[in-house]
Amino acid sequence: MNTYVRKLFHRRKFFVKLLTYSLLIAIIPNMVTSILAYVNVTKVFRQEASTKNQVLLTQMKSAMEILVQQIQENNKQVIYNTSFRNFENFPNGYYYENLSGNLKTEDLPTNYWYLRNKDEAVNSINLFKLSSSYVxxxxxYDRDKSIVLTFGGETLLKQYDYGSFYDKDWFDSLDRFDERGMVFLDTRPAxxxxxxxxxxxTLIIRSSVSNAFIINLDVDKLEDKIVSKLSDQDNLLIVSRERGLIFKSHGEKTTDELLELIKDDTRVFQDTNNTVIQKNMLITSTFSPELGWSFVNYTSMDSLEQGLNYLKQQILMSSLFLIFATILIAFLSSKKLYRPLQQVMDTMRVQKQKADGSSKPELKDEFQDIADFVRLTVYEKERIIDRLQESLPYYREKFILSLLKPSTRTEEEINAKLDYLGIEFELGPVICFVVSMDNYTILLEAEDPKIIDLYxxxxxxxxxxxxxDGEQVLITEVEDDKLAIVMTMGNLSLDNVFLIAEGMMQQLQESMGDGFTVGIGSPCSDMSTLPGSYHGALESLQFRFLYGGNQVIFIGDVSLISSGDQDWFKQLSEAYVSNIKLGKSEDAKQTLDAIVENIKEKRIHYNEARSFFAQLLQGLQYGISAIGGKTDTLFGLDPYQKLANKQRIEDITDWFEELTDRVIVSVSEEFNAKGTNHITKILDIIDADLSQxxxxxxxxxxLSLNPSYVSRLFKQFVGKTFVEFVTSRRIEQGKLLLETTxxxxxxxxxxxxxxxxYYFIKLFKEATGMTPGEYRKQHVRE
Known part of the structure; x- marks a missing residue:
């Protein structure tokens, strides 16, 4: 047998060599390609997994930063609340906090104000606790008074002496505040x-040198709402800069095992985004300088690559098939040198018949297959080119949108991209408009996407x-109801830009009707500052709240608006609440109109104007509550959300007028029910005998009434003592006489x-800050 084989190879030595070389030339590239394909697919898969984890971590980090920022801002409102400051800084607070039994007569007034300030402070803290579901x-903790007030939990509100308080793990951290006056603690069992x-x-925020708020965030809720986006195979750690554990998800690895992998890697606690592979673990992290936390996700490479198994099998099967096909083709091609192709095919038919006894099988023309493959390749290439042409508008839109975001691209790179996408736009000074389709929410009610798209x-x-005016423009959709326009400026002045915007508005209104607002950003010297112009245009649109729609608003005209002195608001808001408590509907509405006019005249930013109205609503609620009114029935469960949903100052005014009528009707009924018509008679006597x-x-x-009863009734329904009210009415009457006579x-x-x-002059100066003579001069000058 061996002799026969040697003779066979000897007779076909050249054939054997040719076959061997053909196989080596054909198989090696296939093997290398398969290996590279496997390596590249694995690499891409890991990169995609890392990118996905990075996106989830970034979202999680942003969510936590926003949550902490909201908590911090809401807490500032409590800290800066007047009632809270009065309670915290109340003189001899420790003394009044520990009063018990029969009180001394001289302690009663001060103790009343202490308890009132404390009650109002408790209300504001309770509102702060309810502002976030994660709290x-x-x-x-008030160190001077040695008390701890708790909000939330099963007790809702309770006060403890510090010595008897059940949760003190946070106390040792009160001296570790950062420059923002707050400190985070690691996750702890409270x-x-x-x-x-x-x-x-636990987040601790200092309210004063010795006092602080201790805010406990619910770990289970954070995990349910934020961390649950990660897969079950992932392990999440949130670690402080000091390597302390803030949070750990439920995973197979222990905390020590996970911390061991990153403890010496400083990039985890410095770089915004970082990805490494250690001990068969894909570790993705992102660091939050705001929180001082690093969000770290651990993914087992074994579990990650389970998804690659099917792909590996496909690559392996394809490689084996290609190798087998290559061997067959090489063998047949080599045989062709010795025998005609037809003889080879006949031989294969004969062998096939001998093997299974079947009829003559049809053998495919390999060269025809090659021709079909070439034609298919050409067809696929043409189809790819057609798809690219179809996708070009999308890529243009995407590129224009990218110009509105900060980037490090040079003008050469931007020019190259413009040329590639076939966009004619000359770089240089530019400006950004944003057109707002104010009727978009109305279109949504039609529930027909075609109408919205056509619009x-x-x-x-x-x-x-x-x-x-001959300038080039780029137009793109930035939001569902907003379009951005980037225009070259050339030698145009701002006046020309305003004329173009007015013309734009006029053309839209002539064809589409009202319902458009155009915001104009600041001019840019080059494309690098275009994002600032774009954000300025967006910001200017916010002033629709103040100016209304169908306007052209330039950011330069609104960026310097400031509210200035707020004494006017305090006086008008007190008058508004007082008129409602007295049932004076028209006077209350006139006071409301005066508040609106002041906001418009002072050109107050809409955010601050909305804050004024929120304070007005809060004062009204407090005033109605003070006279025993049912605030839940009158104002609803969440009047502040209703106020926040109003987008224009006119809508807010209408809402307050409706609220005024509803509250006054209720107050009037309350007056009649309690027999407080005496107040009306008292006010009539004061108005009639003011000079007496x-x-x-x-x-x-x-009135045949007890003076003590009149005093208490007056304080309850007017909000001032009898003497204070008479004095204020006399001062107002004095102002009127000084102005008109x-x-x-x-x-x-x-x-x-x-x-x-002289006594009148003294009281007048205390009330107005100036003497009657100075007041008259100022009024004449105005």
């Missing part, structure tokens, strides 16, 4: 009032047809009930 409990333990992340397409078409010697006893005697100051004092003009 489990809030402690307020003792509850019922002696159970609950995992929380948007028509607006874009009209903008393309506008006269841009008015006293509480005299008025009470005229030439009477001497002494005569004015006598007319409003003050026989001693």
């Amino acid at each position: 489990d409990t809030v402690y307020y 003792m509850q009032a019922n002696q159970s333990l609950k995992n929380v992340i 948007r397409i028509k607006v874009i078409h009209l903008l393309q047809q506008c006269n841009y 010697d008015l006293s509480l006893n005299a008025v009470a005697s005229r 030439d009477m001497k100051v002494g005569d004015v004092a006598t007319s409003v009930g003050y026989q001693n003009s």
Whole structure:
């Protein structure tokens, strides 16, 4: 047998060599290609997994940063709340906090104000606790008073002496505040009032040198709402810069095992994004300088590459098939040198028949297959080119959008991209417009996507047809209801830009009707500062709240708006609440109109204007509550959300007027039910006898009432003492006489009930900050 084989190879030595060389030349590239394909696919798969984890971590980090920022901002509102500051800094607070039994008469007034300030502070802290569903409990620790107020949990609100408080793990961290006046603690099992333990992340915010808020975030809720986006195979750690554990998801690895992998890698606690592979683990991390935390995700490479198994099998099977096909082709090609192709095919048919006894099988023409493959390749190439041409508008839109975001691209790179996409746009000074389709929410009610798309397409078409004074423009959709226009400026002045914007607005209104607002950003010297112009245009659109729609708003005209002195608001808001409590509907609405006019005249930013209205609503709620009104029934469960949903100042005014009518009706019914029509009679006596010697006893005697009852009734429903109210009415009447008559100051004092003009001048200056003479001069000058 061996001799036969040697003779066979000897007779076909050249054939054997040719076959061997053909096989080597054909098989090696296939093997190398298969190996490279496997390596590249594995690499890409890991990169995609890393990118996915990085996106999830970044979202998680952003969510946590936003959550902490919101908590911090809401806490600042509590800290800067007047009632809270009064409570915290109340003189001899420790003394009044520990009063018990029968109180001394001289302690009663001060103790009343202490308890009132404390009640209002507690309300504001409770609102802060309710502002975030992630906040489990809030402690307020007052070192001077040696008390801890707790909000949340099973007890809702409770006060403890510090010595008897059940959860003190945070106390040692009160001296570790950062420059922002706050400190984070690692995740800890916090003792509850019922002696159970609950995992929380504690944030401590200093309210003063010795006092602080301790805010406990519910770890289970954070995991359910934020961390649950990760797969079950992932292990998540949130680690502080000091390597302390903030949070760990439920995974197979222990905390020590995971920390061991990153403890010496400083990039995890410095770089924004970082990806490494250690001990068969894909470790993806992102660091938050705001929180001082590093968010680290661990993914087992074994579990990660399980998804590659099927792909590996496909590559292996394809490689084996290619190798087998190559061997066959090489063998047949080599045989062709010795025998005609037909003889080879006949031989194969004969062998096939002998092997299975079947009829003559059809053998495929290999060269025809090659020709078909070439034709298919050409067809696929043409189809790819057609798809690229079809996708070109999308890539143009995407590129224009990228110009509106900060980037490090040079002008050469931008020019090259413009040329590649076939966009004609000359780089240089530019400016950005943003057109807002204010009727978009109305279109959404139609529930027909075609109507919305046609509306948007028509607006874009009209903008393309506008006269841009020969300048080049790029138009793109930035939001569902907003379109951005980037225009070259050349030698155009801002006046020309405004004329172009006005023309744009006019063309839209003529074709589409009202419902458009154009925001203009600041001019840019080059494309690198275009994102700033774009954000300026967006910011200017926010002033629709102040100016209304169908306007052209330039960021330069609104960026310097400031509210200035707020004393006017305090006076008007107090008058508004007082008029409602007295049932004076028209006076209340006139005061509301005065507040709106002041906001418009002072050109107050819409965010601050909305804050004013929120304060007005809060004052109204407090005033109605003080006279026993049912605030839940009158205002609803969440009046602040209703206020926040109003987008224009006119809508807010209408809402307050409706609220005014509803509250006054209720207050009037409350007055009649309690017999407080005495207040109306008292006010009538004061108005009629303002120039006379008015006293509480005299008025009470005229109505046959007890002076103490009149005093208490007056304070409850007017909000001031009898003397304070009479003084304020006399000062207001004095202002009117100084403005409208030439009477001497002494005569004015006598007319409003003050026989001693010096005493009148003293009271007038205390109330207005100026003497009657100075007030009259200022009024004449104005």
